[in-house]
Amino acid sequence: MISLTRVFRVLAAVSLVAAGASAAPSATAPPPGMKSVGPGVYRPLYAASPAEREVPVRAFYLDVKPVTNADYLSFVQAHPKWRRDRVTGLFVDEGYLSHWQAAESLGPEVRPASPVTHVSWFSAKAYCAARAARLPTEREWELAALASETSPDGSRNPEWVARILAFYATPANRPLADVGKTKPNFWGIEDLHGLAWEWIHDYGASLVASDSREKGEGQNLRFCGASGADAQDPADYASFMRVAFRSSLEASYTTARLGFRCAKDVRSAP
16 A cells, blocks of 8 residues: 555645746746747947946847737727827827828728838837836847847848948938848847847947046947047947947837837846
């Protein structure tokens, strides 16, 4: 006869195995539509101090694709205060969703699967919050965007760099293509280059000086002439373009080529 003690031990072991099997995916599997990026090292174009020339970046989750018009339409329908005819002007400028046919209709000229643009930092942040997510930080976005299809650092691959520069040289009046038409990069992330610019949480971070009292033209002069020598890599034209573009933004601004994607923290198992 099997003793009760042995039965209890077997039941306890089975319970532990079952608990482990159910808990493991939540601790390691990315949320739907996301991939894990990092950990890695971010090298800012301008370092406030020698100690900040290489900044560790913890692993995080990032949307595989940018948020689309269809995605954002669903958000607006679920959160009517972000309709273009209801949202306060404190959070968006007059261009907010101006390419849509109506407040809750894309119209025949807007592709549902193309990246949503004409969105502000405030509205992008609200969309991500509705998904229990957030906008990626500059260091996170740049770490993800540094990867080529085969390497976490594609900056020494001339072909990969040339493709990025070609995107920045593309006229802004061309219609946006659908997301997901390019090869995933090393991390499994798509369309970081080649479709639209993207909002990040700290979009003005690259112009923050070591002395917070520095304001105005002193920061903008970094882009002029010999001031480029202050950059860690003066030949990194693509990073110069991103920093310059981000420095021109305000949180309520919207443009025809500026979209976003969401990020989440990687939670360790309890």
